[in-house]
Amino acid sequence: MSSQLIKEAALKLFAENGYEGTSLAQIGEEIGMKKQSIYSHFTSKDDLFLAVLEDAFVVEQQHKQDYLKQHLDEPLHDFLIKTLYRYIERFQDDNRLKFWLRVSFFPPAHLYEEVMNYLYRYIDQVDSLYLKRFQRAIELNEIKKIEADTANMAFSALIDSICVELVYGGTERSEKKLQAAWQVYWAGISSVS
Amino acid sequence: MSSQLIKEAALKLFAENGYEGTSLAQIGEEIGMKKQSIYSHFTSKDDLFLAVLEDAFVVEQQHKQDYLKQHLDEPLHDFLIKTLYRYIERFQDDNRLKFWLRVSFFPPAHLYEEVMNYLYRYIDQVDSLYLKRFQRAIELNEIKKIEADTANMAFSALIDSICVELVYGGTERSEKKLQAAWQVYWAGISSVS
DNA sequence: CAATAGCTGACGAACGGTCGTCAGGAGGGA
DNA sequence: TCCCTCCTGACGACCGTTCGTCAGCTATTG
Numbered sequence: 280m281s282s283q284l285i286k287e288a289a290l291k292l293f294a295e296n297g298y299e300g301t302s303l304a305q306i307g308e309e310i311g312m313k314k315q316s317i318y319s320h321f322t323s324k325d326d327l328f329l330a331v332l333e334d335a336f337v338v339e340q341q342h343k344q345d346y347l348k349q350h351l352d353e354p355l356h357d358f359l360i361k362t363l364y365r366y367i368e369r370f371q372d373d374n375r376l377k378f379w380l381r382v383s384f385f386p387p388a389h390l391y392e393e394v395m396n397y398l399y400r401y402i403d404q405v406d407s408l409y410l411k412r413f414q415r416a417i418e419l420n421e422i423k424k425i426e427a428d429t430a431n432m433a434f435s436a437l438i439d440s441i442c443v444e445l446v447y448g449g450t451e452r453s454e455k456k457l458q459a460a461w462q463v464y465w466a467g468i469s470s471v472s
Numbered sequence: 473m474s475s476q477l478i479k480e481a482a483l484k485l486f487a488e489n490g491y492e493g494t495s496l497a498q499i500g501e502e503i504g505m506k507k508q509s510i511y512s513h514f515t516s517k518d519d520l521f522l523a524v525l526e527d528a529f530v531v532e533q534q535h536k537q538d539y540l541k542q543h544l545d546e547p548l549h550d551f552l553i554k555t556l557y558r559y560i561e562r563f564q565d566d567n568r569l570k571f572w573l574r575v576s577f578f579p580p581a582h583l584y585e586e587v588m589n590y591l592y593r594y595i596d597q598v599d600s601l602y603l604k605r606f607q608r609a610i611e612l613n614e615i616k617k618i619e620a621d622t623a624n625m626a627f628s629a630l631i632d633s634i635c636v637e638l639v640y641g642g643t644e645r646s647e648k649k650l651q652a653a654w655q656v657y658w659a660g661i662s663s664v665s
Numbered sequence: 666c667a668a669t670a671g672c673t674g675a676c677g678a679a680c681g682g683t684c685g686t687c688a689g690g691a692g693g694g695a
Numbered sequence: 696t697c698c699c700t701c702c703t704g705a706c707g708a709c710c711g712t713t714c715g716t717c718a719g720c721t722a723t724t725g
Contacts, residue, residue, distance in 0.1 A: 281674080281675095312675075313676055315675075315676060316675045316676065319675065320674085
C-alpha cells in the first residue's frame with residue numbers, strides 16, 4: 280500500500296526538516312511519486328501530518344507498554360539503565376523517535392493543540408507506569424528514604440536530558456553524559472542522606 | 473538604529489516559529505516596515521539569521537561569563553541551584569534563550585554547520601568554567617568521592633532537562649521537575665556511597 | 666469466454682497565494 | 696549636494712491545492 284510508503288517518507292522528512300521545512304514535492308520525490316498523487320491518499324498536508332502523528336503515537340505507546348510489561352520485574356537498577364540505553368539505540372535508526380521529539384518540542388503552530396493532546400496522553404501514561412514501578416521499589420526496599428514521585432520525576436528528567444543530547448550531540452557524547460548522570464542519579468536515589 | 477529593531481523582531485519570531493516558520497514580511501510587520509526594506513540592512517534572510525545568531529551567541533557568552541565570575545565564590549549548593557532557577561526565570565521574558573534553544577535543537581538544514589560551530593564553542597566554554605568550579609568544590613570538600621568531570625556532566629544534563637521542560641511543559645511543571653531532579657542530584661554528588 | 670462498465674491511483678497542467686529578491690524612486694538629514 | 700533609509704512595484708520560483716485525464720485493474724454482464 281502506497282499510503283504507507285508516503286507516511287514513512289513523510290515521517291523521515293518531517294523528523295529531519297520539520298513541518299514547514301518539508302514540502303509535498305520532497306515527500307513524493309522520496310518514493311518516486313508526484314506531489315499531486317499524494318492527494319489520492321490524503322486530503323491535505325495537515326491530514327498527512329496528523330496521520331503520521333497518530334501512527335507515531337500509537338506505535339510509540341504500544342511499544343512502551345510492551346517493553347514495560349516485559350521488563351517490569353527486573354531489578355530496578357537494571358530496568359532503569361536498560362531503559363536509558365534503549366533511547367540511544369533507537370534514536371539511531373528509528374525515525375519515529377526523532378519525529379516524536381521534534382514535533383513535541385516545536386509543533387507547527389496551527390496544529391499545536393492536536394500535537395499537545397497526543398503528547399500529554401503519552402506522558403501521563405508513561406509517568407503513571409513508571410511511578411508504579413518506583414512505588415514497588417520502595418516497598419521492596421530497592422531504594423530508600425525518597426518519595427516515589429520524586430524518584431520518578433527525576434528519572435524522567437534524566438530521560439529528557441538524554442533526548443537533548445541525542446538531538447544535538449553525537450552518540451558518544453550522549454553515552455558519556457548518560458553514564459555521568461546515571462551514576463549521580465543512582466547514588467542519589469539509593470543514598471540514605 | 474532600525475537594524476537593531478529588525479534583529480529584535482527577528483529574534484522573537486525565529487524563537488517562536490523557527491526559521492522556516494518565519495517570513496520576512498512578518499518581521500517587517502512587527503516593526504511597521506515592508507519586507508523589502510529589510511534588504512537595506514541585510515543582504516538576505518540567511519544574513520539576518522546569522523546576524524541574530526551571532527548577537528545571541530556573543531550576548532549569551534558574555535552574560536554567562538559575567539554571571540559566573542559574580543557568583544563563583546558562593547557555596548556550591550547555592551551557586552548551582554541559583555543557576556538552575558535562572559534558566560526558568562530567563563526563559564519567560566528573554567527571547568534570546570528561547571531562540572538559542574530552538575536553533576540549537578533544530579537549526580535550518582542549510583545552516584547546520586554555522587549554528588553548530590557557535591553551539592560547540594558555547595558549550596565548551598561553559599563546560600570548562602563549570603568544571604573549574606567543581607574541581608575547587610572537591611578541594612574544599614564541598615562534595616565528596618566523585619570525579620569533578622562526572623559531577624559536571626551530570627549537572628549539565630540537569631540543565632538540559634530543564635530546557636526540555638521549559639520548551640514544552642509549563643513553568644510550574646518545570647519547577648516541580650527541577651525540585652525533584654535537584655534533590656536527587658544533590659544527594660547523589662554529596663553522598664558517600 | 667469476451668465485452669463492457671466502473672473504480673482507482675497516478676499525473677500534467679494550472680490555480681491563487683506567498684516566498685525571497687531586486688531595481689528604482691521619494692524623502693530627509695548632513 | 697550626496698548619502699542613507701524606507702518605500703513601491705514587479706519578478707520568478709515555489710508552495711499547497713484542484714481539475715481533468717488516462718491507464719490498469721475488478722466486477723458484472725451477456
